[in-house]
Amino acid sequence: MDNQDAERAKIAADADRELTRLWRAWRTVHQMCQDRGYEIGEEEVKISLDDFRKNYTDPSGAPDRKKMTTSFRPTDAMLAKYTAIPTKVEPDPQPQIGTIWIEFSSDASIGIKQMRAFAQHVNQHNFHTGILVTQASITPAALKIIPVVLPSIIETFQEQDLLVNITHHELVPTHELLSAEQKVELLKRYRLKESQLPRIQVGDPVAKYLGLRKGQVVKIIRRSETAGRYASYRWAI
Amino acid sequence: MPHSILKNFSIPNTSASPARSREDRNKETALHHAQILQQRKDVEALILASTEALLELPSSPTANPAQPHPQDISLVKNSLKPFQPSDYDLLIEERNINKLCGYVLCPNSNRHEDTKAKYRILHGKGRGSDSLRFVERQILERWCSDDCGKRALYIKVQLNEEPAWSRGGLSGGEILLLDDERNIQKQLEDDSTLIEKLSSLDMSLEEDEVVARMKALAIERGDEKAPSRSFGLAEVDVRENENLNGKASAPEPSAKEGNANGGFDSIEGYTPKFSSKKMRDSEAGNDEDEDEDMMPTI
Ligand SMILES: [Zn+2]
Numbered sequence: 001m002d003n004q005d006a007e008r009a010k011i012a013a014d015a016d017r018e019l020t021r022l023w024r025a026w027r028t029v030h031q032m033c034q035d036r037g038y039e040i041g042e043e044e045v046k047i048s049l050d051d052f053r054k055n056y057t058d059p060s061g062a063p064d065r066k067k068m069t070t071s072f073r074p075t076d077a078m079l080a081k082y083t084a085i086p087t088k089v090e091p092d093p094q095p096q097i098g099t100i101w102i103e104f105s106s107d108a109s110i111g112i113k114q115m116r117a118f119a120q121h122v123n124q125h126n127f128h129t130g131i132l133v134t135q136a137s138i139t140p141a142a143l144k145i146i147p148v149v150l151p152s153i154i155e156t157f158q159e160q161d162l163l164v165n166i167t168h169h170e171l172v173p174t175h176e177l178l179s180a181e182q183k184v185e186l187l188k189r190y191r192l193k194e195s196q197l198p199r200i201q202v203g204d205p206v207a208k209y210l211g212l213r214k215g216q217v218v219k220i221i222r223r224s225e226t227a228g229r230y231a232s233y234r235w236a237i
Numbered sequence: 238m239p240h241s242i243l244k245n246f247s248i249p250n251t252s253a254s255p256a257r258s259r260e261d262r263n264k265e266t267a268l269h270h271a272q273i274l275q276q277r278k279d280v281e282a283l284i285l286a287s288t289e290a291l292l293e294l295p296s297s298p299t300a301n302p303a304q305p306h307p308q309d310i311s312l313v314k315n316s317l318k319p320f321q322p323s324d325y326d327l328l329i330e331e332r333n334i335n336k337l338c339g340y341v342l343c344p345n346s347n348r349h350e351d352t353k354a355k356y357r358i359l360h361g362k363g364r365g366s367d368s369l370r371f372v373e374r375q376i377l378e379r380w381c382s383d384d385c386g387k388r389a390l391y392i393k394v395q396l397n398e399e400p401a402w403s404r405g406g407l408s409g410g411e412i413l414l415l416d417d418e419r420n421i422q423k424q425l426e427d428d429s430t431l432i433e434k435l436s437s438l439d440m441s442l443e444e445d446e447v448v449a450r451m452k453a454l455a456i457e458r459g460d461e462k463a464p465s466r467s468f469g470l471a472e473v474d475v476r477e478n479e480n481l482n483g484k485a486s487a488p489e490p491s492a493k494e495g496n497a498n499g500g501f502d503s504i505e506g507y508t509p510k511f512s513s514k515k516m517r518d519s520e521a522g523n524d525e526d527e528d529e530d531m532m533p534t535i
Contacts, residue, residue, distance in 0.1 A: 111334035
């Protein structure tokens with residue numbers, strides 16, 4: 001009997017540790033979407049562990065990833081940021097952003113089939129972007145599917161990469177996406193071509209966090225004791 | 238005098254043409270690179286599509302991996318032509334994720350060892366610590382059985398390591414299955430390089446008694462009247478293949494690439510060393526020797 005109790009206690013402790021991990025990843029994803037400019041209530045971002053436990057566990061108390069899905073719409077400010085400057089050819093450009101779908105995968109490994117299924121879900125529901133949070137790394141073949149499913153944008157994160165929000169680290173300066181208009185202004189002011197700016201890879205962790213796309217420009221704001229706040233700019237490649 | 242006329246004639250020509258031809262050449266080079274890039278993209282897309290299709294094989298859930306359906310066989314043989322060994326490894330990985338045996342024509346689930354330990358110890362032939370083999374659990378779990386592991390490796394060693402977009406139109410020979418009727422005979426008759434591969438395969442699999450199995454196959458399929466005749470190189474009537482293309486398109490498999498991918502090439506923990514022709518020559522004379530005699534050459 002004692003052995004059984006000990007075993008049961010161990011399983012419960014494991015489930016609880018797993019739940020805490022997922023709660024942290026869940027919160028980071030919400031902060032990330034909020035930082036990108038999606039419409040999210042503060043109480044959603046700051047969900048307590050208890051509330052998370054209530055909503056996202058199975059009857060045994062273990063976390064249930066199948067329940068961990070959500071979607072957000074872009075705010076007006078975000079829509080404006082993602083809209084190109086009107087031209088004669090394109091007098092009424094549409095915002096290049098839309099509803100985002102987020103899903104924590106319950107599959108232990110993600111291969112071609114699992115990725116296809118996710119892409120299909122994103123396409124069928126006309127989500128502009130899909131974020132798949134996975135338990136382990138994705139196979140190389142499955143990653144090759146991501147560019148094939150355009151126009152939907154698919155992003156992937158591993159749970160372990162979301163346990164802490166990297167942008168909250170004190171050494172990581174603030175990154176801010178420039179709108180198309182702000183980008184033109186910047187280049188005009190400094191008489192630069194975008195290719196003359198220092199670069200940031202779209203695979204850079206902060207770029208990934210912000211969902212940067214090739215060609216966009218971010219403003220990086222640092223604080224310095226001597227100079228106060230100062231900004232630099234990077235062109236995403 | 239005609240000499241100088243010719244010279245005079247050529248002077249304006251050479252002074253004008255380098256600039257233009259350099260431009261032309263640059264254009265040509267750019268076009269050439271663009272074409273290669275496009276070919277490469279096309280091949281990659283084709284391999285991805287084939288990988289997806291091969292995830293669905295075999296077409297029947299009750300198929301026998303030793304006797305696959307002819308339609309499945311031809312799909313496999315055609316689809317795998319542009320594959321490099323590394324592409325093939327990815328296919329196996331994908332099948333395993335879907336809880337399928339890594340051998341593309343097998344409907345069974347892959348093995349699942351009831352342990353999280355990295356290695357398993359298997360008892361081989363003989364006694365004492367020499368007979369113990371350490372086998373990576375991950376490798377065991379790729380297949381439903383050792384037989385399927387052999388079948389899958391048999392295909393892998395035939396795949397061209399050269400990417401399909403740089404094979405220069407060489408289509409390569411037909412991929413053979415371990416269970417193909419006549420496949421050993423065919424190999425011996427058609428392509429001397431395959432014999433070489435087969436001998437490397439022998440080397441790599443001797444612990445698993447594949448040599449014996451192949452001997453048996455050769456006897457069974459090829460020469461029932463003379464059962465004493467073994468599967469050996471000395472009796473083979475090797476005709477020089479006039480078409481050297483076949484030879485060029487079939488490089489020897491390398492153990493390196495597999496190792497980088499987590500030791501795919503190692504058979505139950507034993508990593509084969511794919512040898513040069515030298516080794517083959519040295520053993521060609523004593524083909525009837527037992528496995529043990531091959532060991533010192535490894
Ligand atoms: Zn099998």
